[in-house]
Amino acid sequence: MALRQLDQPFPTFTDLDGSPLDAGYVYFGVENDNPETAPITVYYDAALTQAAAQPLRTSNGYVVQNGAPAVLYADVAYSLTVRNKTQALVFYSQSGDGLSPGGALVAANNLSDVASASASLVNLGLTATAAELNQINDKAPLASPALTGTPTAPTAAGGTNTTQLATAAFVQQETPELTQLEVENPASTVFGQVSGERLSQAFDANEQQIGVGQTWQDVFGSRVVGTSYQNTTGKPIMVAIEMTPTATGESLQVSVDNSTWINIGRGSNAGNYYGIAPPSWYYRLASGADIQSWAELR
Numbered sequence: 001m002a003l004r005q006l007d008q009p010f011p012t013f014t015d016l017d018g019s020p021l022d023a024g025y026v027y028f029g030v031e032n033d034n035p036e037t038a039p040i041t042v043y044y045d046a047a048l049t050q051a052a053a054q055p056l057r058t059s060n061g062y063v064v065q066n067g068a069p070a071v072l073y074a075d076v077a078y079s080l081t082v083r084n085k086t087q088a089l090v091f092y093s094q095s096g097d098g099l100s101p102g103g104a105l106v107a108a109n110n111l112s113d114v115a116s117a118s119a120s121l122v123n124l125g126l127t128a129t130a131a132e133l134n135q136i137n138d139k140a141p142l143a144s145p146a147l148t149g150t151p152t153a154p155t156a157a158g159g160t161n162t163t164q165l166a167t168a169a170f171v172q173q174e175t176p177e178l179t180q181l182e183v184e185n186p187a188s189t190v191f192g193q194v195s196g197e198r199l200s201q202a203f204d205a206n207e208q209q210i211g212v213g214q215t216w217q218d219v220f221g222s223r224v225v226g227t228s229y230q231n232t233t234g235k236p237i238m239v240a241i242e243m244t245p246t247a248t249g250e251s252l253q254v255s256v257d258n259s260t261w262i263n264i265g266r267g268s269n270a271g272n273y274y275g276i277a278p279p280s281w282y283y284r285l286a287s288g289a290d291i292q293s294w295a296e297l298r
Contacts, residue, residue, distance in 0.1 A: 010069040012061040015084050020061030023085035027055050031077040032094050043073045055083075210236045210276065211297065220294045228258055228284040231277040231298075238297040239283055241265075241273045244290035251286040258282040 013021040028042045029035025036055075044050040044065050052065070052072060062069035082090040140147060155169045156162075166174075214235065223229070231237050241252060252265035252273040261284075265273035277283040285291070 010062050010071060013058055013063070013082055013090070014061060016088065016090055021058045021082065021084060021090065022060055024058040024090070025055040025083040025085075025087070026058060026063055027081040027083075028072075028074060029079045029081070031079055033079055035079045035081045038079075040074065040076060040078055042078075044070055046073055048073060048075060210238060214297050216240075216295050216297050218293070219296050220291070223285075223291070223294045225285050225287065225291065228255070228282045230258070230282050231279055233298050234279050235298075236276050236278050239273075239275050239277060240293075240295045240297075241285055242292040242294075243273075243285075244292060253284055253286050254278075255282045256280075261286070 013024060013026065015021045015024070027035035028040055030038040030040055039054050042052050042054070042056075044052050052070075056063045056072070058064065059067070063072060064070055077095055079095060080091075080093045082092075084090050153165045153167050155167045155173075156164050158173055160170070212235075214233075214237070239252065251263050252275045253261040253263050254275065254277050255261045264275040273285070275283065285294075
């Protein structure tokens with residue numbers, strides 16, 4: 001006895017994700033036309049006496065009549081549209097005969113990798129409404145999508161070092177604001193954000209360094225032994241004095257208040273004195289008679 005292949009007793013429909021189509025909509029129409037606007041009559045019986053109202057509804061992948069799977073019949077070739085419960089297009093065939101549509105079936109979600117959804121449908125011998133084509137064409141391509149608006153994405157966990165997209169939130173959490181010491185330290189390898197305030201502080205600190213923006217100036221003609229002078233430059237200055245050594249020894253001094261003095265250069269028979277006067281501090285050569293030169297880096 002020859003074997004005979006068994007067919008399923010009822011036609012089945014699947015959703016976009018491959019699951020049985022539940023609460024879906026099925027439309028039969030004039031061949032090569034839109035089934036939703038040009039329907040034909042289909043029947044629940046081979047005698048073509050029990051007309052089926054459209055759209056036909058599905059349950060668990062089957063077209064149902066009174067809650068039970070049903071077989072459908074048509075006496076002409078037809079077009080077929082299937083939508084899921086959200087009215088999204090599952091597939092469309094422009095020509096079918098019986099319940100095995102003659103055209104290729106295409107899921108709407110699988111057109112995101114073509115340049116033109118309408119061109120793709122034409123190549124496949126399929127059609128769709130203008131609104132449906134617009135929805136498909138508006139999908140971004142998989143390769144080099146040009147996104148608009150404000151795209152969002154999940155924020156990766158701290159320390160993630162993969163090809164995952166980095167959101168603005170991830171960049172913020174991975175690049176903390178640097179401290180003033182980190183900004184000012186030229187040897188620092190810490191990576192982070194620098195606020196305007198920190199940058200200003202770093203520039204100010206750099207400007208405070210002695211020798212930056214300063215030059216040596218000969219002030220011999222305006223300096224007198226025993227007279228105090230205040231550093232009003234806003235930066236530290238360096239004082240360099242050369243004089244004829246004496247047995248008594250001279251003393252280069254600084255003071256914060258022009259009252260209490262601190263010796264920073266003193267010694268018997270010493271001919272050269274060097275010292276730094278901080279901003280707003282006072283300085284003087286307390287003793288000595290024979291000054292040879294007096295220069296200041298200011």
